[in-house]
Amino acid sequence: MLDEAAAANELMRLARAIAHHNRLYHSDDNPEISDAEFDALVRRNAELEAQFPHLIRDDSPSRKVGHEVAASPLAKVRHDQRMFSLDNAFSDDDVADFVTRVRRFLALGEDAPVAFTAEDKIDGLSCSLRYEHGRLVRAATRGDGEVGEDVTANVRMIADIAEQLSGKVPDLFEIRGEVYMAKQDFVALNQAQEAADGKIFANPRNAAAGSLRQKDPAVTAARPLRFLAWGWGAASDVPEASQHAMMQRIADWGLPVSPLLTRCESVSAMLEHYRSIERARSDLPYDIDGVVYKVDRLDWQERLGFVAKAPRWGIAHKFPAERAETTLEAIDIQLGRTGKLTPVGRLKPVTVGGVVVSNVTLHNRDEIARLGVRPGDRVVIQRAGDVIPQVVENLTRDVPRDAWHFPDHCPECDSEAVAEEGEVDVRCTGGLICPAQRTERLKHFVSRAALDIEGLGEKTIDEFFALGWLESPADIFRLRRRREDIVGREGWKDKSVDNLLAAIEAKRQPDAARLLFGLGIRHVGAVTARDLLKRFATLQALREVAQRALAEDAEALADLTSIDGIGPAVVEALGDFFHEPHNIAVWDDILSEVSPPPYVVETRDSAVAGKTVVFTGALETMSRDEAKAQAERLGARAAGSVSAKTDLVVAGPGAGSKLKKAQELGIEVIDEAAWAEIVKAAG
Ligand SMILES: [Zn+2]
Incomplete structure (x- = not known):
């Protein structure tokens, strides 16, 4: 696996990347990557930190998830003399x-x-x-x-x-x-x-x-x-x-x-x-x-x-791009560990720019539709500096041949495979039961930012998974029945097995947000999991509202989307999750083994305790994140949109539709200075 230098290097990159994307998301409102991709970065960081605890950085994102991390872009330089381009x-x-x-x-x-x-x-x-x-x-x-x-x-x-x-x-x-x-x-x-x-x-x-x-x-x-x-x-x-x-x-x-x-x-x-x-x-x-x-x-x-x-x-x-003509023999689906179905074209091998090429990426469903490719077609492939060549043209598009259909079920586990609204990637929805994704999910489940089970590292998971002892998260809590089997294996001693089992038992009452995050539901990262639990307190309540939302219950939908930071992508991902019976089985199974106490938000007495606050417009003395954190510390709930349930709107310059709606609904509106007074009064 990774050596220490590479891990340190990667942790450094992750800290930077997460800070960068956090800033784009929160300050610039201009994310470059999806929430799921962001969560994957956070998850990877947690995995590495679990594996190399002594390498945890002072600026580690795990220490400041949810807060804005300062990351200024590179400084600009005006060239004394223009750098031209050539015709x-x-x-x-x-x-x-x-x-x-x-x-x-x-x-x-x-x-x-x-x-x-x-x-x-x-x-x-x-x-x-x-x-x-x-x-x-x-x-x-x-x-x-x-x-x-x-x-x-x-x-x-x-x-x-x-x-x-x-x-x-x-x-x-x-x-x-x-x-x-x-x-x-x-x-x-x-x-x-x-x-x-x-x-x-x-x-x-x-x-x-x-x-x-x-x-x-x-x-x-x-x-x-x-x-x-x-x-x-x-x-x-x-x-x-x-x-x-x-x-x-x-x-x-x-x-x-x-x-x-x-x-x-x-x-x-x-x-x-x-x-x-x-x-x-x-x-x-x-x-x-x-x-x-x-x-x-x-x-x-x-x-x-x-x-x-x-x-x-x-x-x-x-130079002309390096191209060659060959036959597309088959289209295979590769399954990534996040469940993404990637189509790969298998070619009759051909030499392009000095390299023998037998595979091409077909990217996604849209690309296949654009090219109209089917196995048997003659295609032109191109290497333009890229290692993985691409298909640029289908020469036999007009030849009658059965169309190739992108699978709507996972080739590994047969769960439904879907593309989310506005996304081109098709993903397997069977996360927890899909074998291709399962060990990765198990590793994520025990990782530092999730259940944080000490001593249950990647190697052990691979080992136990191969033995058929670990299929789903709940199996981790049934490992104690295999104590004698584990002791009998090379590399395990009584003491190490006892330590592992004790570490597992210590998590019988896990933090609900960590457990939710650990389940690896798409778009439900560590921050989102906390936001959801802050609102619904228990996993059972969250499940009920998510299932009602899945059934198009307007009130449930509004309840979910009124949470600041929860958008349609999260609601849809929750719906996809609970739509799949396998996932519900896994969910029920883990909750039969562990009992997370209701999520409690520590609050202070204040004028806004128990109230729902919406921040809108520009804030001048603090970031939006800081304002939300203040509201939470004061026992208030920071919501993203104004509704009849809103108690208070803090409006800065440039506040638009939210302010208008608040006025229509007769909701109290204050400015940033008045908000600062409330914070100050609470001490
Ligand atoms: Zn699958």
Whole structure:
């Protein structure tokens, strides 16, 4: 499994990621990931912390779940000189036209010599490195060309990038180039990420960008990033007269430039170099997507200048995407541990860009419908820097053949498989009984943020599951009947078995919110579980209201959705859960083994105790989360919407429909200052 360094590294990333998404969700109201994905991060963090308790970070999300975690984005940097992008050429004719335009602009005769540099165009992230007196003082990403992000601290972690240039360097010189990840390093990174359940990157470019644009430079340091220079920006002096000589000079100063950079004196020489790079493409250690030509004489570059955002003196000659035609032999469904059904196309093996390909991802149900693919179809597949190739075209779409239907039941457990409203992914709803998901669910159930059963680690769960001793969470509480069997197994002693069984017995009266979270219902993360229990106090009451909501009972629906933070996704997920008889069996089973006491919210006496409060509009002295936490401390319930049950509305500037509704209903409305008085009065 994971070693300590990798675990520490991942915990650090999780702390950052969770803080980031928390902020997007709470402060910016602009989540990038679904609640389920967010919960998966929290769950993963809890699992790792359970496994490596001594690695729990001071800023661990488990210590502040539900609170806003400060995470400011990277600082913005305005480029002294715009970072341009290049126009593209797609054909030999386009290149010839480019050269003709250059000649015409410079009023050169048809036979006058014009030289160009030609170099491979790396698919990475453009960066500008500012050197003052030869020392690296600032690094910024391209951004929109005018304003990029400050990645100085991160760039200092890249071995290719010299902190101090050697030789005679102008007082100010900005070197520009590409931060990238080599293909081999990319594959290794993804393997490590997969082993650690981390983010899998789609291609080396994404991996490089994701690794560089980190708030914590230590993350960047752990990633195998490289750099190649291709030009420069602001400079107090440019000591050479040509692009080619200047790039050689930059290499002499100590920054890598492409070994394939050359100088061409004719269109045919440019195209020849293009073809030789194209032939070498699949053997190069990094992904490239074309060849860049630039007018070699710098005085001519100066005269040619720019049109809009691109220079007249350069162009990128793109390679066609690497494609091949083959037969789609079958479509298989793979089941992820979160229950997601992913269609995978099995191909008659074919070589694309030097790689033999036999599988393609078909992404999801919509993608299959878009392509209209069925087993037997001839398809065009494409590798565009991505490791996993994609189907771009179905050549036999019009051939009559039975349509392939996306399964509506799980191939593993036969539970219903559904896509939620607005989502393209189809998931198995049989979470607790689905074998593919079961061990993962069991691990989650005992993890630190859930039931937190000490001594019942992942290995033990795998071991007992393989023996058929653990099928569902309730089986954990029946392990005591197997005491003698466990003692008889290698690696177990009387004492360790007793310790384990005691740890299990200690959870016979678990915290209801942890138990609910432990059941792994989609969208019901640790925070949501607490919010639900705060409102309904017992699991039985929650189940009743969820089942009534499932039967379209309007009052139950309103009851659920009036809880701040509970939206339609949670209500639907609860409905899906209770819709599946297997899940109810598991639910009843665990509740026959454990008895969680009713959830009690600790409160203080205050003017608003027992009341329902809604915050709306902008708050100026605190975050929305802080306000909600205050309300809860004062014994009030913070709700997300105004209804007849609302007692008090705290309205800040910009309050809209909620304020209007409160006024219509005659509900008391106060401002933030008056709220602060209530908080102060409660002490
Ligand atoms: Zn299933």
